[in-house]
Amino acid sequence: MEKNTNIIDKSSDIGKKISRRDILKTAGVGGVGVILGASGLGGLLSITESKATTKEAHEIVPFYGKQQSGITTKTQNHVYFVSLDVTTSKKEDLVQLFKDWTKASALLSEGKAVGDLSSNEFLPPKDTGEAAGLSASNLTVTFGVGPSLFVKDSQDRFGLKHKQPSELVDLPKFPLDALEDEWTGGDLCIQACADDLQVAFHAVRNLIRIARGKAILRWAQTGFQRTKQADSKNETPRNLFGFKDGSINPDVNDEKEMNKQVWVQPGDGPDWLVNGSYLVVRRIQMFIEVWDRSTLKEQENTFGRYRDSGAPFGKKNEFDPLDLKHKNDKGEYSLPVNSHTRLSHGDGSQQILRRAYSYSDGMDLKTGSFDAGLLFLCFQRSPSKQFIPIQNRLAKMDKLNEYTSHKGSAIFACLPGTKPGGFIGETLFN
Numbered sequence: 001m002e003k004n005t006n007i008i009d010k011s012s013d014i015g016k017k018i019s020r021r022d023i024l025k026t027a028g029v030g031g032v033g034v035i036l037g038a039s040g041l042g043g044l045l046s047i048t049e050s051k052a053t054t055k056e057a058h059e060i061v062p063f064y065g066k067q068q069s070g071i072t073t074k075t076q077n078h079v080y081f082v083s084l085d086v087t088t089s090k091k092e093d094l095v096q097l098f099k100d101w102t103k104a105s106a107l108l109s110e111g112k113a114v115g116d117l118s119s120n121e122f123l124p125p126k127d128t129g130e131a132a133g134l135s136a137s138n139l140t141v142t143f144g145v146g147p148s149l150f151v152k153d154s155q156d157r158f159g160l161k162h163k164q165p166s167e168l169v170d171l172p173k174f175p176l177d178a179l180e181d182e183w184t185g186g187d188l189c190i191q192a193c194a195d196d197l198q199v200a201f202h203a204v205r206n207l208i209r210i211a212r213g214k215a216i217l218r219w220a221q222t223g224f225q226r227t228k229q230a231d232s233k234n235e236t237p238r239n240l241f242g243f244k245d246g247s248i249n250p251d252v253n254d255e256k257e258m259n260k261q262v263w264v265q266p267g268d269g270p271d272w273l274v275n276g277s278y279l280v281v282r283r284i285q286m287f288i289e290v291w292d293r294s295t296l297k298e299q300e301n302t303f304g305r306y307r308d309s310g311a312p313f314g315k316k317n318e319f320d321p322l323d324l325k326h327k328n329d330k331g332e333y334s335l336p337v338n339s340h341t342r343l344s345h346g347d348g349s350q351q352i353l354r355r356a357y358s359y360s361d362g363m364d365l366k367t368g369s370f371d372a373g374l375l376f377l378c379f380q381r382s383p384s385k386q387f388i389p390i391q392n393r394l395a396k397m398d399k400l401n402e403y404t405s406h407k408g409s410a411i412f413a414c415l416p417g418t419k420p421g422g423f424i425g426e427t428l429f430n
Helices: 020-030 032-036 041-050 091-109 197-210 255-261 288-292 296-303 340-345 387-397 399-403
Strands: 078-086 140-145 188-194 215-224 277-286 357-364 369-380 404-414
Touching (some): 091 197, 188 404, 288 369, 288 399, 296 340, 296 399, 369 404, 387 399
Antiparallel strands (some): 078 188, 140 188, 140 404, 215 357, 277 369, 357 369
């Protein structure tokens, strides 16, 4: 299982390359020419690297590993999620794109630029520069491939149809779905998470730039949660309805549990996806003005939890087990049968790894209300056995449906990790 460590992989030669902070410091000493000149560079590097703070070193999540980072990694403050459509028709272009993305992401995750500064001022810089001088901010970059990469309009686009897993198919249309094309589907996805939104945006911007001529943006969504600085107790984040979101999650530190619930295993399907995972994305608009006019009792009945503590009905603490059998004097279940908590839990046999973020995109021009809600991201080993049964229950009778609308939806197979010298997607394309 991926170890959620914050130690730089010193065995990688990437750690020896010049960082954005190094570039700025060196430029101050002798200009860009000194940076690019071979003589004296090693000495300058040794000086600047020795001054790296302990905090900066602890804000690096290794890019290389058995599994991709950004799945079981501790959730960062911000996400920048994008879906892309592939425009090239050549498989070799696609392979080269993933090689270039791998190289760039490894650099970005260590707080480095995607390319050295050029001495030719008449050429565009390789790196866009808005993250210069910033730390890596625990940046993770996670890549996935959608069903339409394999087959689109009945065409086997890249000779990969025989490798498409049976689980990697478009999600069914659930009751009450109000999906919009501009928030749905995609050939590829990039999930960039960081404790600084500018760092996350910088990563996506440069990866999209690298993809020019091979892939284009289909849709994009930023998201946020309470920052680590604002919540020293590191409690479960609250959604825009004011309730704790994601109380029931499998233990990411339990390798056996992760293999059971999250990571694709040998025999599940095509071997190229072993140590990968399936990502389901749902863009859920929340009608917060309507919610704000609801009584506290109505809100708590909707979730089946107390807003203040996050505890399920009849319990004192957030993580206390649910009481699914107790009934009140009227013969009604204490935990309402249409409450979000009860329905999402079911009999407890289906679990998903939630990694949700709130979003706020200004005003909904159609209604004049907030365009705000939840970018729901979840990872699992088998969508047909995990997310889909859960969502079927929720879509049919979840009381929360009165206050939400599902506007976007997509599914991706998040590729296995890779080692230095390899590239993300090599198991699929080789």
